[in-house]
Amino acid sequence: MKTLVISALGLALVGAAHGQAVRPTSPDEQAVRQVLAGTVEAWNQHDTGRYFSYFAPEAQWVNVVGMWWHNVAEHRYALDIFMQVMFNKTTHTVLREEVKMLRPDLALVRHHWKLDGWVMPDGRDMSAVSTGVMTMLMEKRNNKWLVIDGQNTSIDKQAVDPVLTMKK
Amino acid sequence: MKTLVISALGLALVGAAHGQAVRPTSPDEQAVRQVLAGTVEAWNQHDTGRYFSYFAPEAQWVNVVGMWWHNVAEHRYALDIFMQVMFNKTTHTVLREEVKMLRPDLALVRHHWKLDGWVMPDGRDMSAVSTGVMTMLMEKRNNKWLVIDGQNTSIDKQAVDPVLTMKK
Numbered sequence: 001m002k003t004l005v006i007s008a009l010g011l012a013l014v015g016a017a018h019g020q021a022v023r024p025t026s027p028d029e030q031a032v033r034q035v036l037a038g039t040v041e042a043w044n045q046h047d048t049g050r051y052f053s054y055f056a057p058e059a060q061w062v063n064v065v066g067m068w069w070h071n072v073a074e075h076r077y078a079l080d081i082f083m084q085v086m087f088n089k090t091t092h093t094v095l096r097e098e099v100k101m102l103r104p105d106l107a108l109v110r111h112h113w114k115l116d117g118w119v120m121p122d123g124r125d126m127s128a129v130s131t132g133v134m135t136m137l138m139e140k141r142n143n144k145w146l147v148i149d150g151q152n153t154s155i156d157k158q159a160v161d162p163v164l165t166m167k168k
Numbered sequence: 169m170k171t172l173v174i175s176a177l178g179l180a181l182v183g184a185a186h187g188q189a190v191r192p193t194s195p196d197e198q199a200v201r202q203v204l205a206g207t208v209e210a211w212n213q214h215d216t217g218r219y220f221s222y223f224a225p226e227a228q229w230v231n232v233v234g235m236w237w238h239n240v241a242e243h244r245y246a247l248d249i250f251m252q253v254m255f256n257k258t259t260h261t262v263l264r265e266e267v268k269m270l271r272p273d274l275a276l277v278r279h280h281w282k283l284d285g286w287v288m289p290d291g292r293d294m295s296a297v298s299t300g301v302m303t304m305l306m307e308k309r310n311n312k313w314l315v316i317d318g319q320n321t322s323i324d325k326q327a328v329d330p331v332l333t334m335k336k
Contacts, residue, residue: 060268060278062301066323067331068280074331081330100228100317102274108305108317110228112236133230135319137276137305149268149276151303153321155234162249163235163242 028145029099032107032138035145036097039136043092046083052076055147056139062151064132086126089117095131105140131155196313197267200275200306203313204265207304211260214251220244223315224307230319232300254294257285263299273308299323 025033035054042050052072061069069075079087097111112133118126137149193201203222210218220240229237237243247255265279280301286294305317 062278062303062319062321064321065327066299066301066321067327067329068278068301069331074334077334078330102305102307102316103271106270106274110230110236131234133234133236133319135230135303135317137270139270148270149303151230151301151319151321153230153232153234153319159233159235161235162246163237166242166245 025099026101028104028107028140029101031140031145032099032109033097035138035147036094036109036111036136039147040092040094043087043090046088046090048076048080048083051079056141059146059148059150061149064152064154085121086118089119091116107138107145109136109138110134129154129157131157193267194269196272196275196308197269199308199313200267200277201265203306203315204262204277204279204304207315208260208262211255211258214256214258216244216248216251219247224309227314227316227318229317232320232322253289254286255283257287259284275306275313277304277306278302297322297325299325 039051039054042048042054052075055072055075057072059072059075061075063069063078067078069078093114093116095112095114097109100108100110102108110133113131115130115132116127118130120126132152132154134152135150136147138145139148140146207219207222210216210222220243223240223243225240227240227243229243231237231246235246237246261282261284263280263282265277268276268278270276278301281299283298283300284295286298288294300320300322302320303318304315306313307316308314
């Protein structure tokens with residue numbers, strides 16, 4: 001997508017590319033982005049305790065291979081294993097992020113990511129194929145933003161998006 | 169997951185399996201489920217006009233291969249093509265659905281699906297591998313529920329979910 005090219009110039013410009021007015025982000029929008037940044041830092045430290053400190057206990061999650069976890073207990077049980085056996089050397093990078101404030105206390109946070117250093121237990125290096133789109137729903141509770149739901153999808157680099165050549 | 173086995177017995181029982189009280193669904197919950205059912209019917213008629221009548225114009229969508237569309241115009245442009253070249257004989261079936269009312273006018277609708285009859289333009293039959301988890305966010309506007317965001321993820325049948333053998 002065109003906007004990917006300019007993502008390094010900042011999110012305000014990405015907004016502009018979509019025809020929206022450039023505006024300063026609100027404190028809540030900043031807080032929401034900090035939650036995303038916090039989960040990414042925690043992931044890159046391979047610290048699941050910190051990672052899930054950003055989650056509400058009942059948050060559901062769908063991971064990149066379609067596992068549907070119904071709460072943080074399930075999600076953490078699985079991630080603690082995966083973090084040991086295949087994600088222990090990974091670095092997650094946010095390539096582009098977008099925030100939509102659905103309500104003053106509810107935000108949709110979507111980002112395009114890449115994951116470096118992913119090696120499967122059988123030795124296969126997954127880094128080259130590992131990009132995706134993650135969506136988090138966040139809610140403000142007692143003045144703190146928490147992830148209350150999320151879903152992740154891998155990008156199939158072989159699949160060609162017709163929208164890339166759509167006349168707009 | 170255990171609850172999949174009993175999904176045919178009805179959603180009330182699935183709720184019970186997760187330790188929730190069995191309760192009658194509200195009119196809004198029923199309306200939300202009807203929107204999902206409507207999109208599925210429209211898909212199975214391969215009628216994208218009807219399909220997108222359930223969507224708000226600005227609804228974003230992430231499809232199973234990680235294409236991130238920023239509104240219905242993009243989503244429809246792509247789906248009109250895909251519906252012709254690979255989904256024209258498909259049947260989408262809801263295997264299990266769950267609704268979480270986030271607000272009186274905002275609902276999270278997630279379902280586990282299978283897609284039969286998916287044949288790629290090069291002749292490859294994708295039916296056997298085609299299952300996934302789809303999430304829709306719906307909002308009630310002027311007394312009508314609309315899809316305002318969504319994401320879809322394919323299930324990798326080779327991936328083993330540790331939660332299946334988690335002691336609960």
